[in-house]
Amino acid sequence: MTLFLLYIDPGTGSMLFSILIGAAATAYFLARALIIKAKVFFSGGRVKAASGMLPYVIYCEGLQYWNVFKPILDEFEKRELSLAYLTSAENDPVFQAGYQYIKPEYIGEGNKAFARLNLLQARIVLMTTPGLDVYQLKRSKGVAHYAHILHMPSDATLYRLFGLDYFDSVLLTGDYQAQDIRTLEKMRDIPEKQLVTVGCTYLDVYDEKMCGISSENGHPFTVLVSPSWGKSALLSRYGEKLLDPLARTGWRIIVRPHPQSKKSESALLDRLTQKYKDKENVEWDYARENIYSLAKADIMISDFSGIIFDYAFLRDKPVMYVNQGMDLRPYDADDICSDGTGNTDIQKLWQFAALSQFGIELKEEMFEHIGDEIKKALDSAALKAARQKAKDEAWMFRGEAGRKAAEFMISVVDSVVEKHKEA
Numbered sequence: 001m002t003l004f005l006l007y008i009d010p011g012t013g014s015m016l017f018s019i020l021i022g023a024a025a026t027a028y029f030l031a032r033a034l035i036i037k038a039k040v041f042f043s044g045g046r047v048k049a050a051s052g053m054l055p056y057v058i059y060c061e062g063l064q065y066w067n068v069f070k071p072i073l074d075e076f077e078k079r080e081l082s083l084a085y086l087t088s089a090e091n092d093p094v095f096q097a098g099y100q101y102i103k104p105e106y107i108g109e110g111n112k113a114f115a116r117l118n119l120l121q122a123r124i125v126l127m128t129t130p131g132l133d134v135y136q137l138k139r140s141k142g143v144a145h146y147a148h149i150l151h152m153p154s155d156a157t158l159y160r161l162f163g164l165d166y167f168d169s170v171l172l173t174g175d176y177q178a179q180d181i182r183t184l185e186k187m188r189d190i191p192e193k194q195l196v197t198v199g200c201t202y203l204d205v206y207d208e209k210m211c212g213i214s215s216e217n218g219h220p221f222t223v224l225v226s227p228s229w230g231k232s233a234l235l236s237r238y239g240e241k242l243l244d245p246l247a248r249t250g251w252r253i254i255v256r257p258h259p260q261s262k263k264s265e266s267a268l269l270d271r272l273t274q275k276y277k278d279k280e281n282v283e284w285d286y287a288r289e290n291i292y293s294l295a296k297a298d299i300m301i302s303d304f305s306g307i308i309f310d311y312a313f314l315r316d317k318p319v320m321y322v323n324q325g326m327d328l329r330p331y332d333a334d335d336i337c338s339d340g341t342g343n344t345d346i347q348k349l350w351q352f353a354a355l356s357q358f359g360i361e362l363k364e365e366m367f368e369h370i371g372d373e374i375k376k377a378l379d380s381a382a383l384k385a386a387r388q389k390a391k392d393e394a395w396m397f398r399g400e401a402g403r404k405a406a407e408f409m410i411s412v413v414d415s416v417v418e419k420h421k422e423a
Helices: 010-042 063-078 110-117 177-188 201-211 240-248 266-275 291-296 307-315 333-337 350-358 364-376 381-394 401-422
Strands: 054-060 083-087 102-106 122-127 143-149 169-172 194-197 222-225 252-255 282-284 299-302 319-321
Touching (some): 054 401, 063 083, 063 102, 063 401, 083 110, 122 401, 143 401, 169 177, 169 401, 177 194, 201 291, 201 401, 222 240, 222 291, 240 252, 240 266, 240 364, 252 291, 299 307, 307 319, 307 350, 307 381, 319 350, 350 381
Parallel strands (some): 054 083, 054 122, 083 102, 122 143, 143 169, 169 194, 299 319
């Protein structure tokens, strides 16, 4: 008797398992949708209220977006309006929030979540997740309106290609973001979306929290290194070249990697944390919220990460940035910045133009004497004025974003209901 053994490597096994889970979840929700349709058909359409049609739905992709949605949830709770909050974070703070009118539900992650969302029945769905109708996240025929809320006060075109193309509306943090979206719509010959400026919900939350953080008395001078992730990002590109001279200054150095780095660059982080484990002045921050590191820092060093704006707007302190030539080709911004001949002008993007005004560029040849460079990077009236100008442009309606976003959702549902009445 011959025994055959089939070996499947862990990566392939994980992928196959994911596919099987996704297929099973899809089959379940599809069957449920068919049952609902059958009930409607055999009742002559009289059970419309039982069809699972929800008026307001928010989908939260992960824990990092809780502060984006919390002001909106608070507003619906205050108005005593029921809202379904679907989350892919099993330990989402919503489950301990004590809401009466917010109905939270954990729907799993990845394919399992998309299977549920793709067959949703709702008047409006609001999310931070880009790529609707591009990848696994598909438009459900049972959803009347898809809205995307921007979760950074930076350019709306720094999503992966076609990130916002197929939404019905986009909620902006500042009016300036509309121009590039309109440009892409014309270039791609797609319908215009509703563009509504509501402000920045999570910055409203952080602004309030920042006031409650007590200042450190006599704290050491602190440098916060907070990069983005990927091959073009600060840690991937420079690593020890930057951290070695920073550690030698004796100042407190807080390194806060991008959350995605733990998933995509774990080997890099493991190597760096191991190297500096005996350096008492080097700390690593992996906390969900960045606000506590922001509160400690006297200056920030970053790259193209949006955390630059969090720090500049909330702390009103100087930032240094490394302009290492971000590759725009995977992003919508490439269509904005490219002249069609292979040349790209990154300064056409608002955030890079603004950063060049309120930030201090840090070049690689300056690394070896970075302590001296930081000492020279004193704040100035010109930098302060440039930060304020950027803040006014990118973070409008400060403190009002939750209310404005909720009012928009309510107006959309009212409009959808009115159209159904007319039909």
